[in-house]
Amino acid sequence: MTEKKAxxxxxxxxxxxxxxxxIDAQNRGELGNGEITCVISSKSDxxxxxxxxxxxxxxxxxxxxxxxxxxxxxxxxRDILIEEKxxxxxxxGFMTILDENVCDAFQNKMINVHPAxxxxxxxxxxxxxxxxxxxxxxxxxxxxxxxxxxxxECDAGPIILQKAxxxxxxxxxxxxxxxxxxQAEWKILPKAVQLFCDGKITVENGRTVIDE
Ligand code: GAR
Numbered sequence: 600m601t602e603k604k605a606x607x608x609x610x611x612x613x614x615x616x617x618x619x620x621x622i623d624a625q626n627r628g629e630l631g632n633g634e635i636t637c638v639i640s641s642k643s644d645x646x647x648x649x650x651x652x653x654x655x656x657x658x659x660x661x662x663x664x665x666x667x668x669x670x671x672x673x674x675x676x677r678d679i680l681i682e683e684k685x686x687x688x689x690x691x692g693f694m695t696i697l698d699e700n701v702c703d704a705f706q707n708k709m710i711n712v713h714p715a716x717x718x719x720x721x722x723x724x725x726x727x728x729x730x731x732x733x734x735x736x737x738x739x740x741x742x743x744x745x746x747x748x749x750x751x752e753c754d755a756g757p758i759i760l761q762k763a764x765x766x767x768x769x770x771x772x773x774x775x776x777x778x779x780x781x782q783a784e785w786k787i788l789p790k791a792v793q794l795f796c797d798g799k800i801t802v803e804n805g806r807t808v809i810d811e
Contacts, residue, residue, distance in 0.1 A: 602632060604632055604633060604634040604796075605632055605633040605634070605686040605687055605795075605796040606633075606634065606636040606637075606683065606684060606685045606686050606687070607621075607630075607633050607634060607635045607636060607637075607685065607686070607687045607688075607689060607792065607796070608635075608636065608637045608638070608639055608680060608683055608685040608687070608688050608689070609621060609635055609637070609638045609639070609651075609688075609689045609691050610638075610639050610640075610641070610688060610689065610690050610691065610693035611638060611639070611640050611641075611645055611647035611648075611691055611692055611693055612640060612641045612642050612645055612647075612692055612693050612694040612695065613642070613645055613646070613647060613692045613694070613727075614645075614646050614647060614692065615645065615646055615647025615648075615649075615650045615651075615691065615692065616692075616780060616784075616785065617691035617692055617712055617780075617784055617785065617788050618638060618647045618650055618651065618691045618692075619650050620784070620785035620786075620788060620789055621635060621689065621691065621788065621789055621792060622635065622650065622651075622654050622656070623789075624789035624792070624793070626654075629789060629793060630789065630792055630793055630796060631792070631793035631794070631795075631796040631797040632796045632797055632798075633686075633687060633792055633793070633795070633796030635656055636656070636657065636683065636685070637656070637657045637658070637659060637683045637685065638650075638651035638656055638657070638658050638659070639658075639659045639660070639661060639676070639679060639680075640658065640659075640660050640661075641660075641661060641662060641663045641693065641694065641695050642660075642662065642663075643660050643662060647691070647692070648660070659679060659683075661675055661676055661679060663695050669695075669696070669697070669698055670698055670700065672695065672697070673697045673698040673699075673700040673701050674700050676697055676701055677700050677701045677704050677705075680701070680704075680705065681704070685708075686708065686796075687708055687709075687710070687792065687795055687796065688705055688708060688709040688710070688749075689709075689710055689711075689712075689788070689792060690709065690710065690711035690712070690749060691712060691788065692712075692727075693711075694726055694727070696723070696753050697749075698751060699751040702749060702750055702751045703751075706750075707748055707757075707802050709748065709749035710746055710747065710748055710749065710759060710791055710792070710795065711746070711747060711748075711749050711754070711756075712744060712745070712746050712784050712787070712788045713725075713730075713744065713745045713746075713747065713754055714727075714730050714731065714742075714744050714776065714779050714780070714783075714784060715730050715734060715742055715743065715744070715745065715779075716741070716742060716743045716744075716745060716761055716763060717745040717747060717754055717758060717761070718754075719734075719739070719742075720733050720734050720737075720742070721745075721753070721754035721755075722753050722754050722755075723753050725754070727776075728772045728773070728776060731772040731773075731775040731776045731779070732772045734766065734775065735766070735770060735771075735772060735775065739766055740765070740766055741763050741764070741765060741766060742763070742764055742766055742775065742779060743761060743762050743763040743764045743779060743783050744761065744762055744764070744779055744780075744783035744784045744787060745758055745760070745761045746758075746759045746760045746761075746787050746788055746791040747759055748802065748807070757802050757805055757806055757807045758806075758807065759791045759794070759795075759800060759807050759809070760787040760790060760791050760794075760809075761787070762782070762783035762786065762787050763783075764778055764779045764782045764783050794809060794811070799811060
């Protein structure tokens with residue numbers, strides 16, 4: 600008898616290269632006991648939706664602008680996630696901060712990839728290219744990516760995996776973003792999903808313990 604797979608919902612807002620990394624890992628059999636069953640976008644024109652459709656994955660759209668506030672948007676998202684019976688929720692370039700309505704319902708079941716080494720360059724306002732602009736402004740020599748559990752406080756949940764990437768002298772926000780994606784995000788996000796789906800991550804006192 601085969602074990603029931605963990606159902607994964609991936610939340611997106613944009614290009615979806617991290618979603619693609621997850622799909623590629625799944626196709627290589629590297630998502631452990633997990634399966635992407637649904638992609639939910641906060642924008643109707645996100646290219647990530649095409650990536651899902653090209654791979655036969657169900658898509659849903661929940662547009663942020665259709666809701667007056669974050670509380671009502673969060674409630675609607677929570678209802679969709681319950682309806683989809685998901686075991687794991689992955690933020691892959693999802694640019695909306697959901698409130699405790701979702702975070703409490705799925706405590707330690709939501710993970711996010713952030714394009715910096717948390718606690719540097721994170722929190723409200725630090726998303727996408729802005730993160731790399733700030734890293735270059737500060738002159739850091741090393742940046743990278745972090746995968747962490749999502750809590751109601753932005754980018755503050757328990758850290759699961761991190762990977763450092765060198766910052767080069769002539770970097771622009773775009774070149775740094777690309778190198779961090781290629782060398783860090785696209786590797787540690789699928790790895791964290793695999794670890795989660797194989798039951799290898801526990802949270803103790805706000806820190807994760809990985810059983811590899
Ligand atoms: C990625 O770099 C991701 O880490 C970042 O946005 C990009 C989305 O790219 N997320 C955040 O900044 C969240 N705070 P993608 O749509 O190609 O995966």
